Amino acid sequence: xxxxxxxxxxxxxxxxxxxxxxxxxxxxxxxGYVRAWPILLTGVVEPFLYLLSIGIGVGxxxxxxxxxxxxxxxxxxxxxxxxxxxxxxxxxxxxTFNFFIRLRYAKLYDAILATPLEPRDVAxxxxxxxxxxxxxxxxxxxxxxxxxxxxxxWWAVAALPATVLIGAAFASIGLAGATYLRSFLDFxxxxxxxxxxxxxxxxxxxxxxxxxxLATVIRFTPLYQGVALCxxxxxGEVGVGLLVHVAxxxxxxxxxxxxxxxxxxxxxRS
Numbered sequence: 001x002x003x004x005x006x007x008x009x010x011x012x013x014x015x016x017x018x019x020x021x022x023x024x025x026x027x028x029x030x031x032g033y034v035r036a037w038p039i040l041l042t043g044v045v046e047p048f049l050y051l052l053s054i055g056i057g058v059g060x061x062x063x064x065x066x067x068x069x070x071x072x073x074x075x076x077x078x079x080x081x082x083x084x085x086x087x088x089x090x091x092x093x094x095x096t097f098n099f100f101i102r103l104r105y106a107k108l109y110d111a112i113l114a115t116p117l118e119p120r121d122v123a124x125x126x127x128x129x130x131x132x133x134x135x136x137x138x139x140x141x142x143x144x145x146x147x148x149x150x151x152x153x154w155w156a157v158a159a160l161p162a163t164v165l166i167g168a169a170f171a172s173i174g175l176a177g178a179t180y181l182r183s184f185l186d187f188x189x190x191x192x193x194x195x196x197x198x199x200x201x202x203x204x205x206x207x208x209x210x211x212x213x214l215a216t217v218i219r220f221t222p223l224y225q226g227v228a229l230c231x232x233x234x235x236g237e238v239g240v241g242l243l244v245h246v247a248x249x250x251x252x253x254x255x256x257x258x259x260x261x262x263x264x265x266x267x268x269r270s
Contacts, residue, residue: 119264
């Protein structure tokens with residue numbers, strides 16, 4: 001009896017499509033979080049609290065800020081920055097802390113590589129799951145923005161796929177970076193990278209408020225690309241220049257997946 005006959009009679013499972021193998025790992029993560037759904041809600045609540053405290057609370061004292069040559073309410077300005085931040089946080093922490101546990105302690109990927117899955121499937125599977133998680137956070141926050149009247153244009157609908165790209169970029173880079181972590185102490189380096197970006201990527205203040213030298217540095221940081229993209233879409237300030245931010249984030253995805261695949265292969269096969 002041939003292999004195909006065994007498959008047709010249900011004796012063995014059909015071979016996995018090489019193009020879809022990574023989805024098996026994504027499916028594993030989805031099933032795991034079904035039982036831990038309250039954990040997912042924390043990513044929805046955190047940016048909402050920032051919006052209430054800083055955007056709306058402090059916004060009542062600040063009033064309007066200058067953006068793209070016009071005045072916009074401070075809460076609208078901050079909300080777009082928090083939208084990009086929600087996408088980043090939802091993706092990067094899953095591909096750093098959780099990935100590190102599975103790699104170093106649970107030894108999950110050692111077992112996975114005993115199956116037809118390959119290191120690139122591991123990288124793509126983890127990035128896809130982190131991307132789904134970040135998209136969930138971003139979608140919930142975007143709906144909140146709409147309900148609070150913090151979107152000024154129908155272009156805000158395009159902010160959701162923009163957050164998908166942001167999540168993919170940070171998930172890829174986060175996964176690549178996590179392969180270099182040696183112990184839990186090294187997570188201080190993750191916080192050292194994330195916290196300054198959160199505070200100084202024009203999330204809370206326009207670039208015009210920074211010294212020229214610092215503003216130039218900020219323009220080249222990863223989160224600023226996402227903040228600028230989301231802010232332009234939610235306020236309707238759309239132009240060809242947004243393609244620069246898109247290209248930057250796509251490059252992060254390509255580099256992150258390539259590095260993560262190579263590093264995972266080296267770590268698990270050594």
